[in-house]
Amino acid sequence: MVKRQGGQGGQTVPTFKCVCETCSATFSAPLLSDAASFGEFIARGRNGKANAYLNSFEGGWDEVEKVWEKVREAHGSERDEPDELQAVIGRCLDPIDGEALSIDGGPVCPSCGSDRVAYGDATRTGEADLPPASFDRFLKLSPKERAKFIRGILEELDRIDEAEEA
Ligand SMILES: [Zn+2]
Numbered sequence: 001m002v003k004r005q006g007g008q009g010g011q012t013v014p015t016f017k018c019v020c021e022t023c024s025a026t027f028s029a030p031l032l033s034d035a036a037s038f039g040e041f042i043a044r045g046r047n048g049k050a051n052a053y054l055n056s057f058e059g060g061w062d063e064v065e066k067v068w069e070k071v072r073e074a075h076g077s078e079r080d081e082p083d084e085l086q087a088v089i090g091r092c093l094d095p096i097d098g099e100a101l102s103i104d105g106g107p108v109c110p111s112c113g114s115d116r117v118a119y120g121d122a123t124r125t126g127e128a129d130l131p132p133a134s135f136d137r138f139l140k141l142s143p144k145e146r147a148k149f150i151r152g153i154l155e156e157l158d159r160i161d162e163a164e165e166a
Helices: 061-075 081-092 143-165
Strands: 011-020 026-030 040-045 051-055 117-130
Touching (some): 026 117, 051 117, 061 081, 061 143, 081 143
Antiparallel strands (some): 011 026, 011 117, 040 051
16 A cells, blocks of 8 residues: 655555575565555656656646647657656656656665666565655756757667667
């Protein structure tokens, strides 16, 4: 169960034991229960340090999605739409302490930065108060700047896809 944290848009969520398959470090990471997770995400720092809570029905998700739909149409893309939207959303979130966030991956090892991590809800380690993930940086942009920002993300995703195909 996910319980609501008083009025700030964050959440208290259970944490579970994770094991890094690259460096064997063990650490705790927050996970949402399947029952609670429609429209809810944990935004994870790409270095495994920061975690935040994101509810797609609050904050700037809709604004990002609207711009993305238009830009995608003009840009052309063969990527699966939900996957692409999640990749875009993650990149539109405000970094936490300089760490970029992502909503489309599992826990990242805070020791070595690997995303080859074994995790599940077998061993509960406690709970974490997650701050709300925010889109302040994106929302401060003008409509033109927003479109340019999203276009830049789609170009980045194109480069990633090309590198994977090569
Ligand atoms: Zn590791």
